[in-house]
Amino acid sequence: MGRNRRNVYAGARRGHGARVKMNREPETARREMWGGYAAALQFGGSSVLYWPTLDSRFEVDSWTLDRVWRNARNLEANSGLAGKAVADVVELLGWLVPHACTADEDWNHEADQIFMNRAVNPELFDARGELNFFTAQIWSERQRVIDGDMLTVLTSGPDEGGACAFYEAPQVQSPADGGKAWNCGVMRDKNGRTAAYGLRHPDKGEVTVIPARDAILYRHNMGGGKPRGLSDLHRAIRNLHDEADIVGYVKQSAKLAASVGLVETGAAEKRPGMGTVGKVSVGPDGRRVEQVLGGPTVHQLPPGRDLKVLTDNRPSPNVMALLKHLMDEVAYGIGLSPALLWEPDKLGSGGIRFVMQKLKRWLKIRHAYRQMWCVRVWRFMLAREMALGRLRLCRDPHWVRCLWTPMSDMTIDLGREGNLMINLVDSALADQDGWCLANYGCTFEEIVKNKIRNLKMAKEACARNGLTLQEVIPGANRGGVAAAAEKLEDEEPGTGGGPEEDGLHPHE
Secondary structure: HHHHHHHHHHHHHHHHHHHHHHHHHHOOOOOOOOOOOHOOOOOOOOOOOOOOOOOOOOOOHHHHHHHHHHHHHEEEEEOOOEEEEHHHHHHOOOOEEEEEEOOOOHHHHHHHHHHHHHHHEEEEEEEOOOHHHHHHHHHHHHHHHHHHEEEEEEEOOOOOOOEEEEEEEEHEOOOOOOOOEEEOOOOOOOOOEEEEEEEEEOOOOOOEEEHHHHHEEOOOOOOOOOOOOOOOOOOHHHHHHHHHHHHHHHHHHHHHHHHHOOEEEOOOOOOOEEEOOOOOOOOOOOOEEEHHHHOOEEEEEOOOOOEEOOOOOOHHHHHHHHHHHHHHHHHHHHOHHHHHOOHHHOHHHHHHHHHHHHHHHHHHHHHHHHHHHHHHHHHHHHHHHHHHHHOOOOOOOOOOOOEEEOOOOOOOOOHHHHHHHHHHHOOOOOOOHHHHHHHHHHOHHHHHHHHHHHHHHHHHHHHHHHOOOOHHOHHHHHHHHHHHHHHHOOOOOOOOHHOOOOOOOOOO
């Protein structure tokens, strides 16, 4: 017995040593019994808390990534909970819109126009011609949520301008002869800085080395030398699998109970028979009782026999409580409140406001990672245009300064928050451009110019047709618009003067 125990301990030590070696050579490791992330292990309960290494560079190996990718993709495709969680995260983050904000204002307008012309055109922005700048943000975020990361390669388009090529996480792999500098498709220099990425050809299987300056690995859980990102679902995969199993078993039991509706019971000399109902009661004239009296069929049973209807109380309250717990764990694993993700209607006004404030903080953190990707793309596109001579050089040396505006915040008090923002803008405590870009997609200056142009067009059209502005636009008497129209006719001093003589109300 003692010899066998020593052999077991020796085997455990050898296994631990093999794991250490595996961490050094992650591309050749396939040890299903080891690993720190439960999402990559065989599903089942365990009372042992194990973490393979304290070196963050080797917490994740290629086998762990492969298992997490497969499990996450399976659940996202087949589980409604996983699909909704992924869709909600992508929808909440939305996209970011750039606006140059250097000291060279003329260059800002020109740069914005040139970038947007490329950004909205998939033929110029995407090497495959499928995504534009905004849909690429949606696609890349979905890939990051499911796979953990995705690779963007900066290349040239059909007009020699900047373009992007997008690749999924499993295509980023190390070369076969890469050596110790490579880990999970990422090569680092002696200082730990990312030097290159390995991109596997989907058909040939060959790995092309892409310099880090020409590619962007979009991920969130950075730091500590971790080579790759990990799926947002990695904390939820086991719970999602358990939830699917429990629901499947409950569905099977409900189907079985529904397939056996009646059970005949009675004297001990006869065994109960499932589905046996005896003879149908028939009158002297051969007609059945229900044909005479109407209603359901009446069966005649032998003496001492009885029919009972099977009732099924599943799922029990305990099972429902467990399923709710698993759903909460899924939301917590993704980083969102369960009430926000699953049942926002059950929160009161105070609770939903607090949850929305936490959501804003969560969005700011996620947008910080997204902005890193957007800045690289923005800088590459404009630098390429300036190198080709299609955009003049900026007189401001800090030409990469850019304001990134997210989509407008979700709110349950649009009127209340809208009035608050108006007061903040009037008090110079909030940025007009930030508010206008988030809600209307253009700057305050562009809104003013558009309103002046539209108001001028409306006045000219009314004059040609013998109408007044108030007849065409009933609300035009606000903000001095009517006074401005009268001033054109009467030329009386003091009417329509001041900052509103062009019909621009500060709140419009």
